[in-house]
Amino acid sequence: MNYALVPSTKHDLSACPAISEEAKLLKIRAEQLMADYYKPLSTRWANPAIRFFDLKDEWERDTAMLSSITDIAMHPAYQHIIGIGPVAVSFILYEMSKKPNHWFWALKSITGEDPVPPRAKGNIEEMTEAWLNWGREQRYLP
Amino acid sequence: MGKYEVFKNAPITEAVLEVVVLPSEGTNVESLLPFHEPIKERFPKIEQGKEVRGGFKVGVGSASFVEEKPIGFIFRSHQENKVIQARVNGFAFSKLKPYENWEAFRSEASDLWKLYSYIAKPQKILRISMRYINRIEIPLPLRDFAEYILTHLQIAPSLPQAISQFFIRFEIPNSEIPAMAVIIQTIENVTDKNRLPLIFDIAVLRENEYPVDSPEVWIDFEKLHDFKNDIFFSSITEKTKELFR
Numbered sequence: 350m351n352y353a354l355v356p357s358t359k360h361d362l363s364a365c366p367a368i369s370e371e372a373k374l375l376k377i378r379a380e381q382l383m384a385d386y387y388k389p390l391s392t393r394w395a396n397p398a399i400r401f402f403d404l405k406d407e408w409e410r411d412t413a414m415l416s417s418i419t420d421i422a423m424h425p426a427y428q429h430i431i432g433i434g435p436v437a438v439s440f441i442l443y444e445m446s447k448k449p450n451h452w453f454w455a456l457k458s459i460t461g462e463d464p465v466p467p468r469a470k471g472n473i474e475e476m477t478e479a480w481l482n483w484g485r486e487q488r489y490l491p
Numbered sequence: 492m493g494k495y496e497v498f499k500n501a502p503i504t505e506a507v508l509e510v511v512v513l514p515s516e517g518t519n520v521e522s523l524l525p526f527h528e529p530i531k532e533r534f535p536k537i538e539q540g541k542e543v544r545g546g547f548k549v550g551v552g553s554a555s556f557v558e559e560k561p562i563g564f565i566f567r568s569h570q571e572n573k574v575i576q577a578r579v580n581g582f583a584f585s586k587l588k589p590y591e592n593w594e595a596f597r598s599e600a601s602d603l604w605k606l607y608s609y610i611a612k613p614q615k616i617l618r619i620s621m622r623y624i625n626r627i628e629i630p631l632p633l634r635d636f637a638e639y640i641l642t643h644l645q646i647a648p649s650l651p652q653a654i655s656q657f658f659i660r661f662e663i664p665n666s667e668i669p670a671m672a673v674i675i676q677t678i679e680n681v682t683d684k685n686r687l688p689l690i691f692d693i694a695v696l697r698e699n700e701y702p703v704d705s706p707e708v709w710i711d712f713e714k715l716h717d718f719k720n721d722i723f724f725s726s727i728t729e730k731t732k733e734l735f736r
Contacts, residue, residue, distance in 0.1 A: 365622035366583050368574055369505035371690050374623055378658045378677050491560060 395434055401440040404430050409450075422454040431458045442484040449477040456480055494717075495724050498735035502625040502691075503590040508584040508600040508712070509620045512613035512703070520561045526610045527566060530575070530603070534566035539555045540576055575603055582607040593716055601709060608703050619708060620696030621715055625723070626679075628686035629730060639734075640689060642726040643676065663722070668714045670697040672722055691726070695719045 387393045394400045408426035416422050430437055438459055441452045453476055457463050464483035469475035484490040520539075521684040527537055540563040545726050551673040563578030578581040584600040644657050656678065665674040672695045695715045701708050 365507035365509040365620050365694055365696075366576055367505050367507045367622055367624055368576075368585055369624060371504045371588055371626055371692070374679065374693055375624075375675055375677065375690065377655055379660075379675075 360372050397436045398440060401430060401433060401437050404433075405440075405444065418451055418454075421451050429456060434457060438484075439489045442489050443483060445477050445484075446481055446490065449473050451482065495720050496732065497592055498732070500735045501590050502627045502735055503623055504588050504626045505585055505622075505624045506590055506596055507583055507622040508596070508606055508621075509581060509587045509618075510607075510616055510708070511581040511618040511620075512608075512611070513615050513617055514579050515614050516692065518579050518581060518613070520563055520610055523563055523611060524578065526577050526607060529606060534568050534573070536567035536569075536571070538565045538567075540565045540578060542730070543647060567676065573599075577607055579611075582611075585690065597709075597712065597716075613725060614701055616699075616703060616705070617699040618696060618709060619700045619701075619715065620694060621712065621719065622693070622694035623719055625691040625693070627689045627691055627727075627734065628682065628684075629689055629734075631681065631685045632688055633687060636689075637728075639728055640676075640691070640726055640733045641677050642674070642722070643729065665695075665718050666720060668711070670695055670715055670718055674719060674722065676734075691723070693719050693722050696724075717736060 361395045364383065369388060387396060394403075404426040408424050408430070410424070412421045412424055421427070430441070441456055444450065445452050451473075453465065462483065463478045469479055481490065520628070525536070531537075539561050542560050542562045556652060562580070563576060565571070566575040566646075567575065572587040572589075574585040574587070578584075582604055584603050586596050586599075607722065633639075644654075644659055646652060646654070658673045658675070658677040659672065663674065664670075665672065674694075675690070675692040677690050679690065681687055695718050697711055697715060699711070
């Protein structure tokens with residue numbers, strides 16, 4: 350090796366938004382490269398998005414037949430998602446926007462907030478809407 | 492004559508010039524629409540530009556976290572070989588092949604940028620960049636990539652030297668401008684004419700704040716263009732130049 354390695358000063362070095370066929374090919378190849386890179390578990394779980402969606406799938410699969418909210422929230426995958434911390438908030442809110450589910454415990458644990466008005470407690474649709482509104486106000490959601 | 496030769500059959504398949512801005516308060520996608528009026532004769536085709544963002548999921552199933560958000564408009568010329576991307580956060584002008592020369596490209600990009608900045612009224616410029624994607628069709632058989640390209644993948648001599656695919660990306664900082672080059676190389680499938688297309692993509696960018704009407708922007712674009720040319724011309728050989736003459 351006859352070149353020196355110097356640190357990159359910026360992290361966002363996405364180049365100009367090109368549109369030619371060659372640019373599309375480069376984009377596909379880069380995506381394939383990223384997919385290959387994230388196949389091993391060691392790199393896969395370093396990415397919080399992949400980690401979140403892996404855990405979410407596991408949680409949904411294992412708790413589909415449960416009715417106890419305590420059992421649902423105490424599932425190891427759910428607790429692991431709480432452990433991801435603030436990075437998981439936007440993923441959770443995005444999931445809630447697609448399908449209401451028992452994410453309230455996790456959101457409350459991570460953020461320390463509770464935007465659900467007392468009258469909405471127990472109503473999953475209204476609780477979801479309250480959290481989604483909070484997410485928009487906090488700019489977690491567009 | 493400039494420092495570098497201008498080729499009759501330049502391998503450039505796309506040249507892009509981009510200016511990233513800090514938008515003014517209240518600028519939205521709809522407020523960019525008047526940009527089309529003065530250019531609609533030359534760029535009659537219009538479509539909405541969208542940004543796809545989110546996390547992706549590897550393995551069974553498709554992407555789990557994807558959303559599309561309108562970010563501006565894309566305007567295409569009659570022959571679709573010139574494309575403008577007018578976004579809330581910036582402007583880009585692409586020229587697809589055939590590429591004429593830098594002066595013509597810069598001049599048209601500069602006029603379009605002035606129009607964009609008049610309509611969008613951004614607060615300031617945050618980044619300028621340009622990107623040249625080259626497609627070099629190397630005649631086969633090929634003994635060594637170094638016959639045609641000097642910035643290339645190197646494999647240990649003790650290993651088999653046959654490769655079926657590669658994709659490399661690296662960054663080269665330039666402390667004088669200062670700027671950064673992002674270089675990507677890959678190969679496509681062999682063509683019917685038994686040639687191996689090498690994609691040589693060179694993007695150069697400078698992150699710096701400029702006033703919107705600063706002439707310094709275009710001085711720095713010249714420097715970026717020189718930097719791009721240094722990378723390209725230092726990387727090709729006489730044999731490669733012959734392909735473009």
